[in-house]
Amino acid sequence: xxxxxxxxxxxxxxxxxxxxxxxxxxxxxxxxxxxxxxxxxxxxxxxxxxxxxxxxxxxxxxxxxxxxxxxxxxxxxxxxxxxxxxxxxxxxxxxxxxxxxxxxxxxxxxxxxxxxxxxxxxxxxxxxxxxxxxxxxxxxxxxxxxxxxxxxxxxxxxxxxxxxxxxxxxxxxxxxxxxxxxxxxxxxxxxxxxxxxxxxxxxxxxxxxxxxxxxxxxxxxxxxxxxxxxxxxxxxxxxxxxxxxxxxxxxxxxxxxxxxxxxxxxxxxxxxxxxxxxxxxxxxxxxxxxxxxxxxxxxxxxxxxxxxxxxxxxxxxxxxxxxxxxxxxxxxxxxxxxxxxxxxxxxxxxxxxxxxxxxxxxxxxxxxxxxxxxxxxxxxxxxxxxxxx
Ligand code: FDA
Numbered sequence: 018x019x020x021x022x023x024x025x026x027x028x029x030x031x032x033x034x035x036x037x038x039x040x041x042x043x044x045x046x047x048x049x050x051x052x053x054x055x056x057x058x059x060x061x062x063x064x065x066x067x068x069x070x071x072x073x074x075x076x077x078x079x080x081x082x083x084x085x086x087x088x089x090x091x092x093x094x095x096x097x098x099x100x101x102x103x104x105x106x107x108x109x110x111x112x113x114x115x116x117x118x119x120x121x122x123x124x125x126x127x128x129x130x131x132x133x134x135x136x137x138x139x140x141x142x143x144x145x146x147x148x149x150x151x152x153x154x155x156x157x158x159x160x161x162x163x164x165x166x167x168x169x170x171x172x173x174x175x176x177x178x179x180x181x182x183x184x185x186x187x188x189x190x191x192x193x194x195x196x197x198x199x200x201x202x203x204x205x206x207x208x209x210x211x212x213x214x215x216x217x218x219x220x221x222x223x224x225x226x227x228x229x230x231x232x233x234x235x236x237x238x239x240x241x242x243x244x245x246x247x248x249x250x251x252x253x254x255x256x257x258x259x260x261x262x263x264x265x266x267x268x269x270x271x272x273x274x275x276x277x278x279x280x281x282x283x284x285x286x287x288x289x290x291x292x293x294x295x296x297x298x299x300x301x302x303x304x305x306x307x308x309x310x311x312x313x314x315x316x317x318x319x320x321x322x323x324x325x326x327x328x329x330x331x332x333x334x335x336x337x338x339x340x341x342x343x344x345x346x347x348x349x350x351x352x353x354x355x356x357x358x359x360x361x362x363x364x365x366x367x368x369x370x371x372x373x374x375x376x377x378x379x380x381x382x383x384x385x386x387x388x389x390x391x392x393x394x395x396x397x398x399x400x401x402x403x404x405x406x
Contacts, residue, residue: 022406023156023169025189027051027138029127029395030378031175035138036130037403043167044131045142045158048185052124054177057184058392063120065099066092066396067389068112074390076258077383078202082358083394086366090400092393102126111239113388147172147193149371171373171406175399178352178379180206186346190380191356198370200357202382206349207258210249211266211340218243224301229269230256238272243304247340254387257343258353268336270300277330281323288319300333308333351391355382365405366398375402 021041024031032051035044050056055063067074070092072084096114099106104126105117116122131138145157145164154172158165174190191201221243228241230252242250256266276299283295295318297305308314312332321329343349356376360369366381368374377398385391 018165019153019168021169022171022173023154023167024173024175025144025193026174026176026378027140028053028175028177028378029055029392030177030399031173032124032127032131033396033399034173034175034375034377034403034406035136036127036134037400038134038136038171038173038406039403040135042131042134042136043139043169044136045139045144045160047141047143047187049141050124051138051140052127053184054181055124055127055392056120058120059115059389061120062115062118063123064109064113064115064389064392065106065123066095066114066393068092068108068114070112070385070390070393074386074388075383075394076207076353076385077358078354079358079382082361082363083383083397085363086397086401087393089404090397092389094400095393095396098130099123099126102129111388144189144193147196149197149374154373169373171375173375173377173402173406174356174380175377176380178355179204179346180349180352180379182346190376194356194360194368194376194380197368197374199360199368199376202354202357204352204354205261206343206346206351207353207384208254208350208387209257209343209345209348210244210247211253211257211260212247212342212344213338214341216246218247218307219245221303221307224303225250226270226301226304227272228252229272231267231269232256232259232264233261235259241268241270246344248338251387254350258384258386260340260343262342263339265337265339268338270304270333270336271330274334276333277326280318280321280326280330284318284321284326289317292316292318292321296329350387351379351384353384355380355384358382362405364401366402367405375406377402 020043022038024044027046142160153168156167176190222245225242229238237255239251378395
């Protein structure tokens with residue numbers, strides 16, 4: 018059969034693209050349902066964009082690449098779309114927008130949009146091979162036990178990255194991109210918990226504290242969560258994108274820098290109280306107990322000189338840790354790296370090597386921070402390719 022455009026992958030980017038790619042569009046996915054990551058995202062409420070989304074919130078070999086698409090299809094465009102479909106939302110924190118209802122609302126909206134545009138959606142369909150005859154792409158699809166040969170003027174790779182293979186993530190976009198001469202940058206799991214081989218934080222598992230995580234000159238102020246295997250929570254997931262094996266991270270448990278003055282005040286008023294009890298007014302008690310032997314936290318507050326208080330607070334502000342690894346693609350929210358942007362047009366997402374081949378979404382070497390940025394990239398890049406087609 019002949020189509021104008023075949024889109025591989027009915028995730029966030031693929032559905033958005035299908036809604037804008039015009040007549041003769043076929044969208045396929047090997048899963049039973051489209052947009053599975055949308056469904057589980059944001060704790061079931063889908064953090065679908067961020068009010069502050071802009072190029073600075075993305076990592077890429079070329080930090081300029083994402084600018085054009087993000088500027089032409091913005092968070093406000095997506096917010097308009099959501100509003101047109103009667104989906105209400107709220108800002109949780111730091112500009113992160115979530116559905117008031119459930120994330121399947123976003124999937125239903127995208128399904129409505131692509132159906133209104135006349136695009137067909139085939140689920141449980143896999144790709145057996147792709148070639149190009151100089152004029153059209155020829156794609157062999159397996160659907161319901163049948164081999165179907167499709168000829169397409171345009172082929173869009175929207176099968177995402179490698180994170181969460183249990184949900185059907187594969188490296189298909191990378192394989193096809195490579196086949197057509199595209200380079201793939203180093204890929205690694207990102208927005209992922211960091212681990213320590215000695216399970217040193219196991220006794221603290223479930224404890225959370227506000228803090229700052231820094232790695233390689235980048236810092237995030239958000240919650241830090243101690244887990245059985247290591248560290249998690251938004252500050253750690255964010256910093257994991259900047260961490261490479263062997264790197265140290267620095268935790269600051271007093272990012273406002275007020276603890277020294279506060280403890281001095283407390284010493285005047287409540288000097289007879291235990292140092293650890295007083296510290297536990299500012300940090301989780303379990304964390305204070307955990308740190309007590311290492312920091313020598315003994316005695317009353319009145320026993321601590323200014324120099325000693327300064328030493329304690331400095332240590333809490335500069336906790337150097339060397340994770341041994343991460344939880345990997347099993348739990349990573351995204352894949353860092355992907356199809357090298359050098360081979361793509363930033364305006365249209367089209368391949369510089371093969372006219373008619375487009376690559377969008379997470380498959381591309383553009384990775385957002387935690388907080389709705391990755392979906393915004395999927396919407397913006399999907400829209401940009403759809404417009405160009
Ligand atoms: P996506 O992964 O959405 O879609 C790819 C599609 O291709 C899938 O439907 C898959 O089945 C299909 N596919 C893969 N291989 C195939 C093959 N070989 N043949 C056929 N089909 C194939 N982001 C955000 O901004 N806000 C959030 O709240 C969250 N929350 C979140 C939670 C969790 C648990 C995860 C894992 C991820 C998030 N994310 C997120 C990240 C976000 O989900 C992700 O960046 C986008 O879904 C990427 O969109 P794509 O369309 O590029 O890939």
